[in-house]
Amino acid sequence: xxxxxxxxxxxxxxxxxxxxxxxxxxxxxxxxxxxxxxxxxxxxxxxxxxxxxxxxxxxxxxxxxxxxxxxxxxxxxxxxxxxxxxxx
Amino acid sequence: xxxxxxxxxxxxxxxxxxxxxxxxxxxxxxxxxxxxxxxxxxxxxxxxxxxxxxxxxxxxxxxxxxxxxxxxxxxxxxxxxxxxxxxxxxxxxxxxxxxxxxxxxxxxxxxxxxxxxxxxxxxxxxxxxxxxxxxxxxxxxxxxxxxxxxxxxxxxxxxxxxxxxxxxxxxxxxxxxxxxxxxxxxxxxxxxxxxxxxxxxxxxxxxxxxxxxxxxxxxxxxxxxxxxxxxxxxxxxxxxxxxxxxxxxxxxxxxxxxxxxxxxxxxxxxxxxxxxxxxxxxxxxxxxxxxxxxxxxxxxxxxxxxxxxxxxxxxxxxxxxxxxxxxxxxxxxxxxxxxxxxxxxxxxxxxxxxxxxxxxxxxxxxxxxxxxxxxxxxxxxxxxxxxxxxxxxxxxxxxxxxxxxxxxxxxxxxxxxxxxxxxxxxxxxxxxxxxxxxxxxxxxxxxxxxxxxxxxxxxxxxxxxxxxxxxxxxxxxxxxxxxxxxxxxxxxxxxxxxxxx
Ligand SMILES: Cc1cc2nc3c(=O)[nH]c(=O)nc-3n(C[C@H](O)[C@H](O)[C@H](O)COP(=O)(O)OP(=O)(O)OC[C@H]3O[C@@H](n4cnc5c(N)ncnc54)[C@H](O)[C@@H]3O)c2cc1C
Numbered sequence: 001x002x003x004x005x006x007x008x009x010x011x012x013x014x015x016x017x018x019x020x021x022x023x024x025x026x027x028x029x030x031x032x033x034x035x036x037x038x039x040x041x042x043x044x045x046x047x048x049x050x051x052x053x054x055x056x057x058x059x060x061x062x063x064x065x066x067x068x069x070x071x072x073x074x075x076x077x078x079x080x081x082x083x084x085x086x087x088x
Numbered sequence: 089x090x091x092x093x094x095x096x097x098x099x100x101x102x103x104x105x106x107x108x109x110x111x112x113x114x115x116x117x118x119x120x121x122x123x124x125x126x127x128x129x130x131x132x133x134x135x136x137x138x139x140x141x142x143x144x145x146x147x148x149x150x151x152x153x154x155x156x157x158x159x160x161x162x163x164x165x166x167x168x169x170x171x172x173x174x175x176x177x178x179x180x181x182x183x184x185x186x187x188x189x190x191x192x193x194x195x196x197x198x199x200x201x202x203x204x205x206x207x208x209x210x211x212x213x214x215x216x217x218x219x220x221x222x223x224x225x226x227x228x229x230x231x232x233x234x235x236x237x238x239x240x241x242x243x244x245x246x247x248x249x250x251x252x253x254x255x256x257x258x259x260x261x262x263x264x265x266x267x268x269x270x271x272x273x274x275x276x277x278x279x280x281x282x283x284x285x286x287x288x289x290x291x292x293x294x295x296x297x298x299x300x301x302x303x304x305x306x307x308x309x310x311x312x313x314x315x316x317x318x319x320x321x322x323x324x325x326x327x328x329x330x331x332x333x334x335x336x337x338x339x340x341x342x343x344x345x346x347x348x349x350x351x352x353x354x355x356x357x358x359x360x361x362x363x364x365x366x367x368x369x370x371x372x373x374x375x376x377x378x379x380x381x382x383x384x385x386x387x388x389x390x391x392x393x394x395x396x397x398x399x400x401x402x403x404x405x406x407x408x409x410x411x412x413x414x415x416x417x418x419x420x421x422x423x424x425x426x427x428x429x430x431x432x433x434x435x436x437x438x439x440x441x442x443x444x445x446x447x448x449x450x451x452x453x454x455x456x457x458x459x460x461x462x463x464x465x466x467x468x469x470x471x472x473x474x475x476x477x478x479x480x481x482x483x484x485x486x487x488x489x490x491x492x493x494x495x496x497x498x499x500x501x502x503x504x505x506x507x508x509x510x511x512x513x514x515x516x517x518x519x520x521x522x523x524x525x526x527x528x529x530x531x532x533x534x535x536x537x538x539x540x541x542x543x544x545x546x547x548x549x550x551x552x553x554x555x556x557x558x559x560x561x562x563x564x565x566x567x568x569x570x571x572x573x574x575x576x577x578x579x580x581x582x583x584x585x586x587x588x589x
Contacts, residue, residue, distance in 0.1 A: 017189070041564060044571050045189070051578055052144060 001084060006077045007069060013049045017042055028070035050076070055083060090478070091485045093166070093505045104516065110335045111153070111354045119331060119358060123149045124577055126351050126360040128338045128376070131159025131518075132559050133549040134366030135321055136190050136566035137573065142330035146577055149360070150325065151336040151353050154517055157322060159366070160525065161559060162517075163314040170405035170505045171450070172457055173314045177282075177443045178202055178307035178418055179559045186563050195310075195320050202307045204416035207278070208495075209439075210425050211271040215416065218279075219306045231272055241265040246304075248296030250555075254530070258295040259288035274427035278420050279303075282441050284557045285396030285463060285526035287429035294530055294554035301560070307418065313450045341365070341376045341546060348377075348546035362573055364547040366566075368520040369393065369528060369536045372548055386535075386542050393532045395524035396554070397433045398511035400464045402440075402488035405505030406456040412496065417444055421491060435468040435480070440488060458499075460488040466511040466523040481508040526558070527551025540572060547573050 011023050014036070021036045032038050043063060050056045056079045058066065065075035127138045130152040142148045156162055163173045181201075188196035206215045214230065216222045220242055227233045244265070258277070266272040273288070276299070280286060283302060286294055310317050325332055340352040341363055350359035365372040373382065373390045382390075406412070422439035424431045432439050445457040462484070472480065485506050492499050515523035528535075533553025540547050549569040551557035556565035 039185075041186070041189075041567060044568060048144075048571050048574055051574065055578075057575065057579070 001077060001080050003073050003077065006073045006080055009054070009080070010046075010069065010072045010076065013046055013053070014038075017045045017049070026069050028073075029068055031067050032069060033067070054080065056080070091482050091489075091506055093507055110155075111337045112335075113354055113356050115333055115335045115354055116356055116358070119149060119333070120147070122350075122359040122361075123147045123331075124360065125149070125362045125364060125573060126151065126358060127364045127366060128341075128351065128372075129153075129159060129366030129550070130157040130332070131366050131550055131562055132161050133551070133562040133566035133569075134159070134364070135325070136186075136563045137364055137366070137549055137570045138330045138332075139321070139325055139328055140190055140567060140570040141573060141577075142325065142328035144574065146574070148330045149358065150330055150332040151338055151351070152332070152334050153337040153519065155334050156318065157332065157334065158314065158318040160514070160518060161314055161318065166405065166505050166507070168405075168504060169408060169455060170403075170457065171313065171315070171455070172403040172405065172459060172507075173443075173445065173449075174401065174459075174509075175559070176309055176314050176445075176449075177441065177459075177461065178309055180302045181305040181308055182301060183308060183560045183563070186560060186567070190563065190567055191321060192324055195317065195324075198311045198316070199308050200311050202309055202417040204414075205279075205307060205418045205420075206416045207275065207420045209274065209278075209420070209422040211274055214275075217306055218303060220304050223275075223303060226275070227272065231269070231275075233266065233269070233272065237265060242300075245296040246300040248293050248300075250293065250297070252293050252296075254291045254293060256292040257289050258286070258292045261292040261295060262288070270426045277427050278422070278439075281427075281429065281432055281463065282420070282461065283526075284554050284561075285524070286554050288427075289429070290554060291530050297555045298561075309417070309449065311449060311451065316450075338367070338376060341372070343377065343381050343543065347544045362545045362547065362576055364549060364569065364573055366548075366550045368518075368524070369532055369539075369548050369550065369552055370395075370521045371519065372546075373535070373539070377543065377546065382542050386538065389531075389538075390535050393535055394529040395520070395522040396526040396529060396557070397463045398466045398469075398514055398523040399509075399525040400437075400462040400469075400484055400511065401509045402460040402462075402485050403505070403507045403509070404458040404460070404489065404492075404499075404503045406458075406502045407504040408455065410456065410502040410504075412444065412446065412456050412458075412499075412502075414446065415444065415495065417446075418442070419444070419495075423491075433463045433465050435464070437462050437484065437487065439463075440491065442492065458492070458503075460492075463525075464511050466515065469511045470515075477510075477512070481510065484508050484510075524551075526554070527556070527562075528553060530554055540576070545576065547576075 047058045124146040125148045127134045127150045138148050138150045165171050184196050184199045205218045227238045262273045338351045338353045342350040348363040379387045419442040424438040440460045440462045443459045511523040536548040536552045549566045
């Protein structure tokens with residue numbers, strides 16, 4: 001799975017959680033909550049969607065890994081790949 | 089003749105007699121034998137959990153012991169077209185986003201700001217839009233506090249979070265920024281005390297968190313009234329496949345093999361993979377489950393949880409055709425010399441908040457209503473004789489009208505319906521320990537959060553810890569706990585494969 005594909009899956013989730021946000025120019029290294037109107041409840045929703053859509057569990061202690069888009073990709077990509085490998 | 093309008097429902101004792109006949113197995117007709125989740129109680133936390141998880145494909149049964157759904161987010165109707173809201177005085181702006189995300193756009197779009205909030209007490213009389221800018225204006229111009237000091241206080245309150253020092257009290261926080269300025273303390277504290285029952289001796293972090301939520305962008309209300317809100321929520325629950333039942337009293341939470349596995353409701357057993365209680369946290373642990381299922385240290389902790397105050401309310405319905413001039417929607421009044429948490433809840437009442445409901449609150453109607461709210465202690469009311477009880481209710485009604493006459497001299501003649509709800513009334517309708525209106529003190533949050541660690545499969549969501557209280561706090565806490573329940577349901581050993589989006 002490429003970084004771009006992972007990034008797209010994450011942006012899909014954010015789009016559903018915050019439909020009014022413009023996601024066309026999200027800067028990977030800037031904290032998501034500094035460029036989008038996201039609060040801690042939104043991050044909870046991201047965690048719930050990852051579980052529901054992709055069966056990926058993010059323990060509470062690791063929520064901060066999701067603070068930037070680049071961080072999300074780095075942290076989640078191995079998890080996505082492990083899921084894909086398990087399915088294959 | 090009594091000042092109170094003749095109505096059986098003013099005395100919960102009439103309703104208490106009728107109850108056993110209403111809580112029947114018939115209410116549960118058509119329920120399944122087993123659900124993913126049973127939610128006990130339909131307060132805003134219970135409703136929000138049920139909707140969130142129902143929408144995500146879990147099978148959910150919601151059980152409410154009362155006729156109406158909504159818990160303390162409720163209303164009642166009386167003869168001649170009177171309608172009264174119980175807890176629609178106002179909530180923070182964050183409710184818009186919460187409703188948009190976890191309910192519907194229509195619900196979120198009906199949330200509108202209050203225009204004017206007033207104070208009148210021996211220390212000051214003023215009017216505000218209740219946001220940071222306006223508070224800064226008042227504090228610097230009227231109270232002559234330096235702008236740096238005001239900004240310092242706001243920034244400090246905003247920066248406070250859960251992990252900060254819990255020893256610092258709100259009194260010490262005020263003393264640090266506004267030494268001995270009890271007028272400033274009053275402005276900053278009185279509305280919060282009415283919003284969540286907290287006192288100057290509660291941890292400053294609870295104040296900081298609530299304050300920065302509540303006072304930064306004004307106070308909001310729901311256009312259409314509480315009845316429309318709950319009706320819309322019920323429709324959404326149906327849409328999302330949640331099975332909702334009223335007059336359904338949960339008597340027991342069933343435990344097997346160290347896990348919560350269902351409930352007994354109206355004498356009938358229903359199984360579930362998880363149970364979430366929106367009932368009072370103490371009732372949940374000590375009554376619905378029972379101490380024997382928990383570690384003794386946890387039971388001791390639960391028993392030590394203190395409750396916030398209860399409420400008394402006086403409802404005044406104006407005769408059809410009568411009107412009120414606009415004098416603001418929320419009016420904090422007091423004759424007590426300073427802000428004093430003890431005096432605020434004393435039976436000898438000196439402080440009350442009036443909510444004025446103009447026709448705009450329910451577009452299409454032409455009616456006016458006034459609700460006076462008073463913070464009260466359940467213990468002061470619980471053991472009164474019937475005669476004393478009636479006498480105190482009459483006195484509260486009379487005082488609420490008389491005190492209002494200072495601002496609206498002709499109001500008495502316009503009032504047609506007069507009714508009083510007391511801590512006893514709230515106890516009857518919500519079954520909360522000590523009839524608390526605003527849940528538990530700070531320590532209750534930890535006990536609530538630890539519940540699933542103590543008894544897997546059992547969760548609690550509802551007003552706890554001061555910060556998770558009020559409409560927004562309860563709904564948001566529901567969302568937070570829904571995430572835990574979802575994790576449990578999807579990870580539990582007997583998890584059935586869930587549909588993926
Ligand atoms: C007078 C008053 C004024 C208020 N004003 C405001 C305000 O202006 N703004 C604001 O934001 N908040 C206000 N609040 C607080 C706010 O209403 C509450 O914090 C919030 O509604 C609580 O929601 P909850 O989810 O904790 O549950 P609750 O509303 O406490 O509901 C719990 C539900 O569980 C049910 N239940 C309990 N036990 C059982 C059982 N064994 N079986 C079945 N059902 C059961 C109860 O019947 C109830 O419906 C006010 C409260 C009061 C009392």
